[in-house]
Amino acid sequence: MGRTLTRSILPFFLFATCASAQAQQRPASPAESDPVTMGWMQGSPPPDDKVVRQEDGSYYQFPRTRWAFSNMRTLFPTANLQRGDGPPSALSRQLRNDLDAVTFLPLGSNKPMRWDEALQASYADAILVLHRGNIVYERYFGVTKQHTPHMSFSMTKSYYGTLAAMLVEEALLDEKQTVAHYIPELVESGFGDATVRQILDMTTAIHYSEDYSDPKADVFAFALAGGIFPRPNDYEGPDGYYAYLSTLRKEGEHGSQFVYKSVNTEVLGWLIARVTGRNPVDVIQERIWGRLGSEEDAYILVDSHGTGWAAGGLNATLRDHARFGEMMRQDGQFNGQQIVPKKVVQAIRYGASKTDFAKAGYKTLPGWSYRNQWWVSHNRNGAFAARGVHGQTIYIDPAAEMVIVRLASHPLAANANIDYVSLPAYQAIADRLSGQ
Amino acid sequence: MGRTLTRSILPFFLFATCASAQAQQRPASPAESDPVTMGWMQGSPPPDDKVVRQEDGSYYQFPRTRWAFSNMRTLFPTANLQRGDGPPSALSRQLRNDLDAVTFLPLGSNKPMRWDEALQASYADAILVLHRGNIVYERYFGVTKQHTPHMSFSMTKSYYGTLAAMLVEEALLDEKQTVAHYIPELVESGFGDATVRQILDMTTAIHYSEDYSDPKADVFAFALAGGIFPRPNDYEGPDGYYAYLSTLRKEGEHGSQFVYKSVNTEVLGWLIARVTGRNPVDVIQERIWGRLGSEEDAYILVDSHGTGWAAGGLNATLRDHARFGEMMRQDGQFNGQQIVPKKVVQAIRYGASKTDFAKAGYKTLPGWSYRNQWWVSHNRNGAFAARGVHGQTIYIDPAAEMVIVRLASHPLAANANIDYVSLPAYQAIADRLSGQ
Numbered sequence: 045m046g047r048t049l050t051r052s053i054l055p056f057f058l059f060a061t062c063a064s065a066q067a068q069q070r071p072a073s074p075a076e077s078d079p080v081t082m083g084w085m086q087g088s089p090p091p092d093d094k095v096v097r098q099e100d101g102s103y104y105q106f107p108r109t110r111w112a113f114s115n116m117r118t119l120f121p122t123a124n125l126q127r128g129d130g131p132p133s134a135l136s137r138q139l140r141n142d143l144d145a146v147t148f149l150p151l152g153s154n155k156p157m158r159w160d161e162a163l164q165a166s167y168a169d170a171i172l173v174l175h176r177g178n179i180v181y182e183r184y185f186g187v188t189k190q191h192t193p194h195m196s197f198s199m200t201k202s203y204y205g206t207l208a209a210m211l212v213e214e215a216l217l218d219e220k221q222t223v224a225h226y227i228p229e230l231v232e233s234g235f236g237d238a239t240v241r242q243i244l245d246m247t248t249a250i251h252y253s254e255d256y257s258d259p260k261a262d263v264f265a266f267a268l269a270g271g272i273f274p275r276p277n278d279y280e281g282p283d284g285y286y287a288y289l290s291t292l293r294k295e296g297e298h299g300s301q302f303v304y305k306s307v308n309t310e311v312l313g314w315l316i317a318r319v320t321g322r323n324p325v326d327v328i329q330e331r332i333w334g335r336l337g338s339e340e341d342a343y344i345l346v347d348s349h350g351t352g353w354a355a356g357g358l359n360a361t362l363r364d365h366a367r368f369g370e371m372m373r374q375d376g377q378f379n380g381q382q383i384v385p386k387k388v389v390q391a392i393r394y395g396a397s398k399t400d401f402a403k404a405g406y407k408t409l410p411g412w413s414y415r416n417q418w419w420v421s422h423n424r425n426g427a428f429a430a431r432g433v434h435g436q437t438i439y440i441d442p443a444a445e446m447v448i449v450r451l452a453s454h455p456l457a458a459n460a461n462i463d464y465v466s467l468p469a470y471q472a473i474a475d476r477l478s479g480q
Numbered sequence: 481m482g483r484t485l486t487r488s489i490l491p492f493f494l495f496a497t498c499a500s501a502q503a504q505q506r507p508a509s510p511a512e513s514d515p516v517t518m519g520w521m522q523g524s525p526p527p528d529d530k531v532v533r534q535e536d537g538s539y540y541q542f543p544r545t546r547w548a549f550s551n552m553r554t555l556f557p558t559a560n561l562q563r564g565d566g567p568p569s570a571l572s573r574q575l576r577n578d579l580d581a582v583t584f585l586p587l588g589s590n591k592p593m594r595w596d597e598a599l600q601a602s603y604a605d606a607i608l609v610l611h612r613g614n615i616v617y618e619r620y621f622g623v624t625k626q627h628t629p630h631m632s633f634s635m636t637k638s639y640y641g642t643l644a645a646m647l648v649e650e651a652l653l654d655e656k657q658t659v660a661h662y663i664p665e666l667v668e669s670g671f672g673d674a675t676v677r678q679i680l681d682m683t684t685a686i687h688y689s690e691d692y693s694d695p696k697a698d699v700f701a702f703a704l705a706g707g708i709f710p711r712p713n714d715y716e717g718p719d720g721y722y723a724y725l726s727t728l729r730k731e732g733e734h735g736s737q738f739v740y741k742s743v744n745t746e747v748l749g750w751l752i753a754r755v756t757g758r759n760p761v762d763v764i765q766e767r768i769w770g771r772l773g774s775e776e777d778a779y780i781l782v783d784s785h786g787t788g789w790a791a792g793g794l795n796a797t798l799r800d801h802a803r804f805g806e807m808m809r810q811d812g813q814f815n816g817q818q819i820v821p822k823k824v825v826q827a828i829r830y831g832a833s834k835t836d837f838a839k840a841g842y843k844t845l846p847g848w849s850y851r852n853q854w855w856v857s858h859n860r861n862g863a864f865a866a867r868g869v870h871g872q873t874i875y876i877d878p879a880a881e882m883v884i885v886r887l888a889s890h891p892l893a894a895n896a897n898i899d900y901v902s903l904p905a906y907q908a909i910a911d912r913l914s915g916q
Binding site for chain 1: 521524525526531533534535551553554555556557558559560562567627713720722723750753754759776777779782784785786787
């Protein structure tokens with residue numbers, strides 16, 4: 045009581061430096077960092093050292109993240125994506141008890157690992173495997189339950205990208221047009237002369253760093269503008285995602301290579317808003333979310349102007365992400381209707397230039413590309429994925445008729461830290477389900 | 481862009497003084513203040529003068545309230561009350577087109593008014609009349625739709641009060657025990673020697689002013705502690721609802737009269753947390769909300785410690801409040817089950833001491849009493865109600881087999897400003913439905 049809130053910028057730098065510090069020291073194990081065991085937010089009121097707060101940035105410090113990622117709406121303002129009327133679409137359960145023992149070789153290792161060990165390695169909060177639309181595997185850990193929307197981070201981009209691709213298909217959005225054509229406010233920014241296609245595939249050349257291990261990276265200024273990180277008292281920076289975008293400048297030539305910069309997706313959200321005349325969150329609800337037969341409402345973090353965080357703010361349950369993935373696996377058909385045109389899904393699966401992608405240097409993703417805000421493997425199974433930091437994924441394997449959704453709270457942001465386990469693990473499950 | 485947030489205490493005083501200022505000047509009419517017409521939050525992004533913000537307190541300034549009360553989650557952190565599994569409970573529609581023309585005499589007036597005029601006078605955002613469980617009247621205005629949870633303000637108290645009364649009935653909570661018995665942290669506060677019964681019926685004697693027209697009223701310190709009003713940069717007051725309660729002192733003797741002080745309900749929430757060992761929000765979800773066959777999730781505003789605002793933070797849709805009301809009308813029976821014990825509902829309907837209530841001097845509520853956080857009319861129809869500032873009500877009329885729910889955004893907080901219209905209007909509808 046009477047405790048002054050430290051509304052300083054310190055915690056955000058603390059986090060930023062933590063990312064590299066954690067690489068050096070062993071973080072708490074999944075069992076040690078289990079949010080129930082840790083006792084976060086237990087008690088009435090929880091004792092000071094068990095409170096997970098937004099104002100001091102502690103929500104984004106591991107291991108508090110293991111509670112926070114399943115409780116984001118209790119920390120931030122959010123907008124709702126209503127589940128739609130009618131009953132949830134059916135997902136039959138045909139559990140496969142053999143999957144836990146499936147083994148695989150992590151990339152660069154010759155020591156076999158089991159599927160259930162891989163779950164531990166990824167700090168999974170929840171994981172589900174669909175085979176031919178049936179649930180064959182489903183597990184929840186910590187505070188994450190069937191009804192719990194979990195932070196999706198950049199998986200959000202794939203929802204926005206899919207919607208935008210639908211608008212391109214409908215000719216409401218012209219992929220050859222420039223950003224400035226639709227958003228005159230961005231004409232002076234680095235985005236002004238980028239095309240819609242370059243935004244969709246992240247081949248813009250923008251002076252913007254998303255290196256989480258660099259305390260001076262622009263991603264933190266971006267987070268301050270959106271209100272995701274607590275603002276210092278003397279903050280005078282841009283207020284809101286759109287305001288921030290106008291501050292960014294060009295660096296090089298658009299269209300020459302893939303560079304993963306989340307700000308592209310904020311531009312995409314703005315484009316959707318301009319051509320539909322509506323809040324993109326409502327359009328996603330109407331065109332996609334509300335038609336999937338979702339079990340639960342989803343929600344998205346919003347800034348002080350009511351703008352949803354297009355690059356990372358969606359929160360949804362495990363099963364509902366699986367419905368979205370299954371819809372994509374079935375070329376847009378799900379819950380008795382064509383939700384996304386087949387042509388749109390096929391273009392995503394076809395991917396983009398592997399050469400452009402290779403320039404970005406993702407060691408765990410050789411031969412991949414990035415199309416319409418989706419990651420495309422170009423592997424023998426034709427797998428493609430939505431991916432978010434700290435281990436979020438919707439992994440769609442058309443050849444194996446499989447969709448895997450994993451929600452996680454890995455101590456490190458970059459998925460490169462767990463891909464070496466996850467990607468071979470997914471392939472091994474695909475092989476088992478395909479009878480190989 | 482680059483605009484500094486004025487995180488000052490000014491807007492909150494602004495609001496406080498507005499309440500008395502508005503009494504002198506005519507506020508914008510319902511049509512003039514329609515939130516769609518006003519254009520709040522329209523545009524991508526909305527222009528500065530159309531943004532409804534939390535940080536500057538503008539969300540609580542009429543006419544912005546007409547948008548904000550239907551969009552609270554986009555402004556504040558919230559906790560979810562999941563609707564439960566299974567289909568929504570049925571509410572058949574048997575619309576009565578004759579109700580708009582029902583006339584009545586406002587209190588102290590000899591000029592008849594029509595029901596549809598009364599809706600205007602109350603700045604209704606949504607209103608529904610159930611007769612024998614069927615929807616006979618349902619209207620939505622402005623930005624409030626069937627799927628929109630709306631701010632309930634003090635109707636929230638009736639949900640907490642009903643749950644607490646259930647716990648008393650189960651002997652988990654002893655109404656004769658003192659608050660300090662369950663919450664040692666409050667032993668030094670004014671609540672320490674108050675009984676659970678006194679908390680339930682608001683007959684505690686606490687030095688605390690809830691006069692919204694007084695800028696120095698304690699209710700604003702309370703709002704700052706809970707984060708409902710924006711805190712100034714140099715804020716050093718209590719952080720969270722529970723922390724605030726400890727600061728309050730006694731003034732007089734408990735049990736001698738009814739005095740409406742919202743802080744009692746925060747104590748009630750804390751009592752529920754202590755005896756159940758759980759977050760009261762989750763208990764309300766499990767014991768009440770999730771069993772009503774609600775159409776939508778509800779949500780509640782939470783403070784920085786995850787504590788729900790028991791006195792006023794619930795947001796729910798019109799129809800779902802109606803389900804709660806219909807359950808109470810049917811002595812706790814609804815959706816094929818006994819949700820609240822009959823004895824608990826009957827005790828609420830029986831009410832409390834009219835003499836104790838009369839001392840509070842509510843001119844529009846002669847002969848009423850307050851029991852377990854419900855307002856009891858003791859009129860010939862046995863009506864009782866949940867009530868919240870700015871025009872919220874669930875009005876239950878057992879004799880007429882009627883439930884009325886009104887969600888509103890009246891410019892003035894106190895319901896005394898609209899009771900003179902609303903209460904005779906409800907009676908006139910009750911009479912019409914009863915064939916009188």
